[in-house]
Amino acid sequence: MPIKKIKNGRYKVDISIGSDPITGKRRRLTRTVSSKKQAEDVYYQLTQKYNRGQMLSIRDLSFDIIAELYLEDCKLHKKPNYYQNQQYLIHKHIAKNFKKSNLKKVTANDIRDYQQRLINSGLSNKSINNIMICLKCIFDKALEEHVITINPCNSVKNLPLDKKQMKFWTPDQFKEFISLINDEEEFLFKAYYTTGYLTGMRCGEMLALNWNDIDEYRREINVYKSLTYIDKEIVITEPKTKNSIRRISINSKLLALLKTWRKKQQLLFSKLNIPHSGNTHIFQYREKAPTKDIFSRRIRTICKRGELIPIRQHDLRHSHVALLIHQGEDYPIIKERLGHASIKTTIDVYGHLFPNKQKETADKLDDLF
CATH class of the missing domain: 1.10.443.10 (Intergrase catalytic core)
Structure with missing residues (x-):
């Protein structure tokens, strides 16, 4: 049964969310609530999300793994200098800040805080925008791998750029x-x-x-x-x-x-x-x-x-x-x-x-x- 009363009087919701595409094992999701009504509501919400493909993967892929998957895509589909540039941005500016992060829990506010830390570091707006674009691509990869359901970078705007006067020789x-x-x-x-x-x-x-x-x-x-x-x-x-x-x-x-x-x-x-x-x-x-x-x-x-x-x-x-x-x-x-x-x-x-x-x-x- 997906809803079961347990010894302490609380209710446990236990639903199947299909098979792991890598291991082939059945995946299950459980929640514990205080009443049967809450259990029924949770069961309905989780079932609807799963049926609409919104359920988060229970494969907790780390940031490092997602970043490497993104770089592999760059190496395969982009020019070598683009791959090298993305590799530099990740290793120099991004990885040390997100290495231990739980991708599923990162919010738009967390991304804005990171952007502000880059501003405080004295980097130019252009450099910061390039870093943020790279970070967004990594979260897009996490989205593609069904680790997250929404990219927290989407609502964070790029910084304005001052147009420098173009130099040329007559x-x-x-x-x-x-x-x-x-x-x-x-x-x-x-x-x-x-x-x-x-x-x-x-x-x-x-x-x-x-x-x-x-x-x-x-x-x-x-x-x-x-x-x-x-x-x-x-x-x-x-x-x-x-x-x-x-x-x-x-x-x-x-x-x-x-x-x-x-x-x-x-x-x-x-x-x-x-x-x-x-x-x-x-x-x-x-x-x-x-x-x-x-x-x-x-x-x-x-x-x-x-x-x-x-x-x-x-x-x-x-x-x-x-x-x-x-x-x-x-x-x-x-x-x-x-x-x-x-x-x-x-x-x-x-x-x-x-x-x-x-x-x-x-x-x-x-x-x-």
Whole structure:
């Protein structure tokens, strides 16, 4: 019987909630209450929850296990650098706070308290939001495993982000930067930064380029992969999005610059006894392709030689957009060169760099009358 009176006069509710999917053993749930009426109410509520699939699993999977299951999913379905980033966030910020937690009892208030502790630690709002997104994904995994019935992170809002002013170099500033580079000893860097400035390619996309990816006849660069390092090993993946797979037209001077670098690279490889071919990475100067950190650090080093304020390596992409706007190009052309999924993305990111577009549009209306 699901309801049974026990010796102390109380009533015990004992119901079956099916079989454990792992062990195959029957699972039971019991509650003890003070009256038969309460027992009947509890029996009805538990039965209804179970029938609607709302019953919590009695498999008490720990936070560590759920986190590992989530990371396994990331490793299988996400890009390697995303997996590495999630692994870092969990080990650095999340695991130590939730290691001993009972996932079934964690509430939205507990999550807000954790968010407040992150705020008090001095982390930026962007970093905190990234941690909270990762935490939500872990609880989503617990939901998927039927350990919990509701994700306590759902009602906790992200922190507001202050939009930082986008940095970029004007054509004159980039010319000044290039003039500070030593052609004899740093020609690689001249070729790399010029390619970034004149194509708007992402760092990983440029590092992944092989000589075979340049079509000299069409003067185009074929962009279809990205390079990163995971645990000191090179990992080649597809670019950021499907729309990032594209062909970028390049000007004659950039093509000539790259051809000059190729000859210098061949000579360098010959001295180092490294084979050179069309599959060699364009911006490679030793046996393995370089990391993006090398090019990031060198920007600051070069700028110290003059009075130019350094920008991030990724800001060369922003600088390319500013250059196109300076030349009068419109959104569709910029979208194609950057590999954005839609014009909306281009407008959302770079719309503020088009200060005169609305005025030009309004002035054109004068021609109608």
